[in-house]
Amino acid sequence: MSKHPPFQRIGVVGAGAMGRGIAQLFAQCGCDIRLHDTQPDASANALRELGATFERLTQKGKMSAEEAQGARGRIAVADQLEGLAGCELVIEAIVERLDAKRALFARLEAIVGSDAVLATNTSSLSVTAIAAACTHPGRVAGIHFFNPVPLMKVVEVIPGVRTDAAVLERLSALVRSSGHRAVVAADTPGFLVNHAGRGYGTEALKALSEGVADAPTIDRILREQVRFGGNGFRLGPFELLDLTALDVSHPVMESIYRQFYDEPRFRPSVLTAQRLAGGLLGRKSGEGFYRYDENQPILIDEPVAPVTGALPPVWVPDGERAAALGATASALGATLEGGSQPSEQALILLAPLGLDATAAAAGLDATRAVALDTLFEHAPGNCRRRVLMPTPATRPAFLEAARALFGSDGAAVSVLRDSPGFIAQRVIAMIVSIGCEIAQQRIAAPEDIDAAVRAGLGYPAGPLEMGDTLGAATIAAILEGMHAVTGDPRYRPSQWLRRRALLGLSLHHAD
Ligand SMILES: NC(=O)c1ccc[n+]([C@@H]2O[C@H](COP(=O)([O-])OP(=O)(O)OC[C@H]3O[C@@H](n4cnc5c(N)ncnc54)[C@H](O)[C@@H]3O)[C@@H](O)[C@H]2O)c1
Structure with missing residues (x-):
């Protein structure tokens, strides 16, 4: 961890789950934090919780009592937004609404100094559209953390179309100074990680909607058949959807699909639309793709393979x-x-x-x-x-x-019931294809795609790494087969993949 973060005084607006985590991370790096929230009790609650967090970390031996005291002492509440006047950087983590964020940034510009940087933690809005509310959009960028902020070691740094290169570099240096990895991602729907994460759930839902297998079978296959370096996915796609809850994940699936002008690779499923309408949200509503008893899924044993005497040749x-x-x-x-x-x-x-x-x-x-x-x-x-x-x-x-x-x-x-590409083939091929499109569209550098997906989504390997391990030509053959059998353009291979498969190059090979 570098000793010198490039910003000393950081304002954090929004003291919810993300704002608290951001305040904790940078207070631990030695930065002075000013925390502001419009809800009267939110900042005070956040301060109390952060105090308890630092205490817990001390008890666990993760930080010394002095470090905890120092970090806690560096976080102060600003009752008014004007209290952020001396901040060199303000990170916004308020409600995910474009009008609210634009209004906040316009106000902030009048409060902070002329060389202060303004950053948004938005997950799904356009950084460019937020920056456009400012007189100086060059000072505005995205800084997208994952929850929980201190533990999720990757942060996307996102330039809007008018962001100054120096602002991007300073934000990346700040992220690195906290020990997290900064990955630069273009201002496109879902940025890098939430874009790369489209293949897993969407393709599993497509297979489920075709009746290829039930949700527990698909989950078992992705946890147990898929192996990269000895590891599979920690959660099956339906376990994950139940954990995230459909009121969060279905709108994200729809929004990314629409924002990419109905790109077939991201086409959501009517299954989740119906389940959302019916209140089958997942774990939190007691029933999703699984039913829950005291927060534990009720699992039905799968049939055991039969034993037969004489096998045919x-x-x-x-x-x-x-x-x-x-x-x-x-x-x-x-x-x-x-x-x-x-x-x-x-x-x-x-x-x-x-x-x-x-x-x-x-x-x-x-x-x-x-x-x-x-x-x-x-x-x-x-x-x-x-x-x-x-x-x-x-x-x-x-x-x-x-x-x-x-x-x-x-x-x-x-x-399974008959399906082009089984379950593992179709889900992995879609993850690789979407990862290749991210490289092709220059949304992020190939090495960042893999690192961000491993850290941000917890996959056993990054999408390009998956493709290189199994062979680009193998993945291209799977997609071409699926495309030929179904005629569905969602399966057309990314050109990045097709060219590297034909040329025998690694999917990390840039051009
Ligand atoms: N929760 C996640 O997993 C996650 C991950 C990455 C990014 N994000 C993004 O981070 C932002 C915050 O998410 P969260 O989960 O922390 O939300 P949250 O609901 O936990 O907290 C938001 C806080 O912002 C406050 N707030 C709302 N409007 C405000 C305003 N105009 N000025 C000051 N404070 C205001 C609210 O009172 C609340 O305390 C959103 O843009 C979200 O999309 C969330």
Whole structure:
């Protein structure tokens, strides 16, 4: 942590969840904080809570008693906005309304010195539109923290179209002085992190709305099948939606979609619109995608893979992925058939990318076809969950044989209804595609995209890192397959991805 933050006296307007966190962070860095809120008790409450926080941190050994006392002593309440007159920087964290923020910035400009910087913590409004209320928009920028501010180690610094470069640099230096990572993101809807986070929930909702699987199955797959460096997603998309609550997340999904002029990649789902209307908000209303008993989800056990005696012989088509699938089947005890065509008894195993089982079974007997998702580890040993997908024509006996085979080493088995790209393929490919678009549109630098998504969203890897790990060509093939099967433009690959896949370049490769 640098000892010299580039601003000494910082005003914070809005003493809610974010304002408190911002005040705490910079008071701990040695800055003097003036906290102002229009609600008479809000600042006093914030001060009391911050005192308790510093005490807790001292008890936990995170700071010394002197440091706590110093930090607490550096935060003062300004009853009137005019009390921020001597501040070199004012950070606004008030209600998320453009008119309120514009009015505040216009007033602030008349109060602070001519070289003071004004910054907004808005999550969803245009920094440029807020700055336009000022006579000197060059001094205005976005500084977007995540909740809880002291623990979320990434901050987006956002220039409006008229922000001075020096203002951006000073704000970035301030963020770095607190030990957080500053990432510069263009003033576009959702900036970097909330833009990059569109793929996960939206694609899971799309799969749910198609009846591919139920919410708990989709959650289990994303927590247990997906693996990057040994880690999966900590929460499934529906667990996350229940935690955030639909009255918060559905309007964000709609707003980002509309602000990008109905970009199909962000198209929200009627499922969340209906659930929101019906009050199924999530954890806080006692029911969302899960039902809750004393704040704990009521979970229903998934069916256990059957054990069958004699398994049919297994046949796989040509190709690298199918060969790997054949090797897994064989390691699990299946008898692998050779030959260019399956025998009359064979279970036909397929390893499609981006296609549904029906399309993958073209020219074969679809009544004996079952597809396995081979995007992540499926060999026995390190595989926790395998995901199967029959065609609508697959006979139950063949699906049961596949379930028994792929669960025979104790791995869990999920069975989907036919879908282009299983669950993991479609969700991961969309995360990568959207991450690539962020790079393509120069919203943020490739290395910042990954770092901000890991820190801000807690994903096991950044979107470009995910793409590089699995192969840009693999992700492009998934999206092209999904695009071909569905005709839906949401699946058209980002040009950033397509070019790097064709050229064999890393997704971090800038041009
Ligand atoms: N909560 C989050 O997770 C989060 C994350 C990032 C950014 N943000 C953004 O930060 C801002 C604040 O969010 P929050 O969650 O802290 O809200 P909050 O409701 O907890 O606090 C807002 C505070 O601002 C005060 N306020 C409202 N209008 C004011 C005005 N004109 N002047 C002074 N004070 C005023 C309110 O009295 C309240 O105490 C919003 O713009 C929000 O979009 C929130």
